[in-house]
Amino acid sequence: MYLDSSKGRILLDEADKKILNAIQIDFPLVHRPFQQLGEMMGLNEEEVIKRIKRLQAEGAIRRIGPIINTKKTGGVSTLVALKAPADRVDEIAQIINGYEEVSHNYLRPAEFNIWFTLSVESEKRMQEILSEIAERTGCKVMNLPTKRLFKIGVKFNIK
Numbered sequence: 001m002y003l004d005s006s007k008g009r010i011l012l013d014e015a016d017k018k019i020l021n022a023i024q025i026d027f028p029l030v031h032r033p034f035q036q037l038g039e040m041m042g043l044n045e046e047e048v049i050k051r052i053k054r055l056q057a058e059g060a061i062r063r064i065g066p067i068i069n070t071k072k073t074g075g076v077s078t079l080v081a082l083k084a085p086a087d088r089v090d091e092i093a094q095i096i097n098g099y100e101e102v103s104h105n106y107l108r109p110a111e112f113n114i115w116f117t118l119s120v121e122s123e124k125r126m127q128e129i130l131s132e133i134a135e136r137t138g139c140k141v142m143n144l145p146t147k148r149l150f151k152i153g154v155k156f157n158i159k
Contacts, residue, residue: 010058015047019048021158022037022041032045068119074121075121077117079116079117079118082115082133083140092114096116099133101119101129112142
């Protein structure tokens with residue numbers, strides 16, 4: 001089976017598919033999660049780690065990490081849209097990615113073409129980062145705070 005990613009098509013065998021299905025929702029919260037995943041799939045820990053690293057390098061896995069409810073931890077988050085000239089998209093994305101408070105960004109075919117999520121400890125810090133990004137890029141930045149949250153769990157069934 002092949003999986004399409006931003007880096008091209010990725011060949012997946014049955015073990016890759018099992019790993020991708022297992023880590024989406026129920027990632028083990030134990031001292032050695034890759035060992036536990038391996039035990040569930042008949043693989044050793046080193047093989048699971050090797051496969052996950054390959055799947056990350058090939059673009060099938062972007063990141064493995066928790067999704068934290070920023071509001072419940074006392075912080076704030078927002079969606080941001082930025083209007084970048086087409087010839088500077090990569091440069092500007094690197095600037096945005098330089099902030100550890102940015103979880104991800106993506107390119108959209110619109111006037112405001114770079115969109116990203118910003119999660120910070122305070123409204124003050126959010127405004128500082130938005131101002132810095134606008135100043136460093138010379139681009140218009142639009143802050144789009146959440147008015148009403150719709151959280152949809154998505155799990156892709158890799159077959």
